[in-house]
Structures are given as structure tokens and as C-alpha cells.
Amino acid sequence: MVSAPAIEGTGEVACAPRWMPSERTRRKVLEPLRRRVLGPLFTRLGYDLLPAVPEWEHRPLSRREVDRLVRGAAHHIAVDLEAAGLPVPADMEGLVRSFYDEIRSCPVRQKHGGNGFNGALELFVVARVLQPDVIIESGVFRGLTTWVLRKACPEARIFCFDAVFSNLQHRDPSAIYYEADWSGFDFGGIDLSRALAFFDDHIDQARRIIEAEKRGLRHLVFDDNTAAHRIHSHGGPAYPTVDMVLDDIPTEPVRWLRNGREFVYEADPSVVEAVRARVETVRHIDDLHGVTGYSPARLTYVKLKDRRI
Template structure:
């Protein structure tokens, strides 16, 4: 599983961070219980790089990540999945607050595992974002089975988490061997600056330490009781794993 040398990109990342802060002037709302501004920047950076034509987002909440991805890939078709879209009528809208749910967004309350994406011809590249706090290995298996080669996972915490993350699974030799067999790239976006992070800010994470600039202050979430840094992770599935699966699916 290859990763990348982020230090060589620090200057480009700093430039994109300024661009992101400019875009934040038009953010649809101040997010709560969802992606913080720093992690949403890492998502924005990656989506800009991947330029997907289709995005499936599992775990939408009020749609801040949806907005970030739309800013990065304005022409991509976006499908947003969250049980709140099925249950919304019995939730208190005044507690949920404003959402970014534009009319061209397809929103469903169905779980990703039950959606029929495997039967859909998807434009290339297509991307899935999982920010749904479900155990990660199952989401990886499901994404491969449904024909997605590019996957971003939020909340891939190394320590205590609300769900099992890749850090947990990689301790199991047989799961690690399977991951090495199917994953080409496994990249964790580093924080812009050194930070504490985790459920109780219990983990030190070394950052890129790009030059400090007051204009970027809103991306420094270190001072919060729980920082916004959440180990956003990009996984590219190997062609072989992807093709083998789809050959078998077609044959069966």
C-alpha cells in the first residue's frame, strides 16, 4: 500500500488552503457535529485532484461535506445517503438547522450496502466518501463490490473511535494481508500544523507546518476541546482487485 510524500506538496497545499478560505466566505452555514473547516479542506484538496464525475456520500448530516465537494467538483453528480433523509419527518428541523441540500442532489435514506450501484454504469472517475461512522472494512468491501475505485474515509482514528477504523483492522494479520492485496494507495492527509487530535485530543499528530498566516487561522482547530483533525484517508483500489471482482460479477 503506497502512500505519498506530503512534504513535497506543502507549498501547493498552502496555496490551496488560501483558495479554500476564500471559498469559505460563501459557506452555506456554520457546521456542527460534522466536518470541521480543516478536514473539509483536505476533502476539497483531494476531490479537486481526483476530479470525479460522480460522488456518492454516505453520512451527509447537514451537507457541509457535500458543499465542500461541490466547490471542488462543480459538475459532478452527487448522491447523498443518510438515514436522516428517511427519518427526517420525525426529527426536529429546528434542531437540525439549515442544510445544503440543492435540488440536483439525489438524497436517499438507504444504506450504501443496500444501494444497487453495482448495476449502474458509473462515469469515471467515481468517488465514494464515507463519513458515516460505520466499521471501515465493510465499507471498503462494499465499495469494491459496487465498482468504486476511489474512496475517502473520514474518522480513520488510530485510537478510540465510535467504530472500527483501519488502524484497528491492520492489527489483524489476515485482514492486513487482504488490504495489501486490494489497496494500491493508502494516504492519510496530515494536519496543516502539529496538533492534538482524537476523541479527547489525546494523540499528537505531526503536521506539515506550512507558514502561519492570520488568513488561515480558521483552519487551525488545535485549540478546540476536540480538534477538527480526523485522519481523512484516501484509498485507491488496485486495478487487479477491481477488475477481478467485476469479471467474476459479470461471469456469475
């Protein structure tokens, strides 16, 4: 075995420099290989090839196009906030623009799974508008949404819940991490009436609504809420979703096929009644794909009735 050469006069061993492909090599060789060979191969095997960079690294540079993107996103989110009964920030465009610039510094290199730019932006705006004292995040994944929530609410107490934190790329130094279901956590008498709960945990959303109401929560945001006739196109939302519970009770079981596996949902009238009795407002936030070009968001804001009344 040949040992690495020593650096003369130091006694230290020299390490071979790490090879990094040039921009020309990346453009002329690696990217075509990825697009023409690896991409189709992974697709045929049933996998999605990971993108090279987070989607927000792809962005317009000319001022007019940036302005159009920001203006369009701000308008659609403002419409949804107003419809949900939430206040609309006076400088909505400025808020969107600042987030659009700041997300490039995000330490989470979200390339596959989890929220993209649109979902991150919408969660940021909703949290900034509500300004909760306490935030409950159920389903953390790599830590993108924890970063987003901290940017929106610097002073909030954030509680992060997940079955496993091995995928984390960002850990908030001030947040509390609990490797278990949120429903078993003792909040020690904290008033949760002004808290915000964000659920992206692939757990039955009807169950989450009932649990949240029992804890005194009123403001919830769900990812992956979808109607029964669209659930086949989603990558694994828990069911019943918010929409499935609030829809008319089907006269027969709802069935769908995904990746060769058949799923069946039979509505439980008692669960449907319990959820409907607790929900005051539901608002789907625009997916923003049409105005930003980024992957569609699937966030839904749910406000629960005040049980003290």
C-alpha cells in the same frame, strides 16, 4: 389578553421588534455567562456546549499570519498528495487561499460534530485533484461536506446517503438524496472506476472497503480512521477502522473504555485478509492543527487495487 396595536391607516397588526443583544452586552454579559457558568455546567453533565459560531469564523486578519496559515496548510497537504501518488496542483497555495476565503459563505453553520475547517479543506483539495465524474457521500449530517464536494467538482454527479436527513442545513439542488445505506442503491450501470466515495457514516470501515471494491470503486476517503491504541479518544468511530484492519493481527481482543462503557474488538482473519487483498495505497492526511490552529482533521485516503488487472 391585550392585543397588539394596529398600524394606523393600514389595518395591519404591528409586531414587537425582536430584541437583539448589542455587541457590548454580548461581550460583557453573555460570553462570560457562557464561559464561566454554562460551559462548566455542561462539561460536568457530560455534554459539550455548542460554540457560538463555526470555527472558521475565528481567523487571523493580519496579512503575515494569513500567509503563514495558507502556506503551512498548502505544504502539508502537498506532501500527503505526493505520498499518496496523487498529482499536486501547480498553485496549491492559491487553491488553499481561495477555499479559506470562500468557506465563510458556506450555508452550513457547523458548530459541533462533523468536519471542521481542516477536514473540509483536505476533502476539497483531494476531490479537486481527482476530478471524479461521480461522488458518493455516505454520511451527510448537516450538508457541509456536500457543499465542499460541489465547490471542488461543480459538474460531478453527487449521490448523498444517510439514515436520516433531518439535520440538513444545506441540500444540493443537483444531488440525489437516498435515505438508506449506499450499498443497496442501484447506480444503473454507471462506471464507478473514476468515482470518489467519502465515508463519514460510522459504519465498519472494513465492510465499506469490501463493498466499494465490489462496486468497482478505487478512490475512497474515510473520516475517523484511527489506530487501535488511539480509538479510546475518538467520539464514536466505527470499528474495525482501516488502521485496525491493516495493523498486525492482535494476539488478544482489543479493549477500551469510553464514557464508562467498555468496547471489545476481536479481529476476524478472513476480513483482515479480504481488506488487505483489496488495498493498494493508504495515506493519512495531516491533521493540520499545528499550522492552522483549527480542530484536527482525521481524513484518510485509500486507493483500491484495479480489479480489472
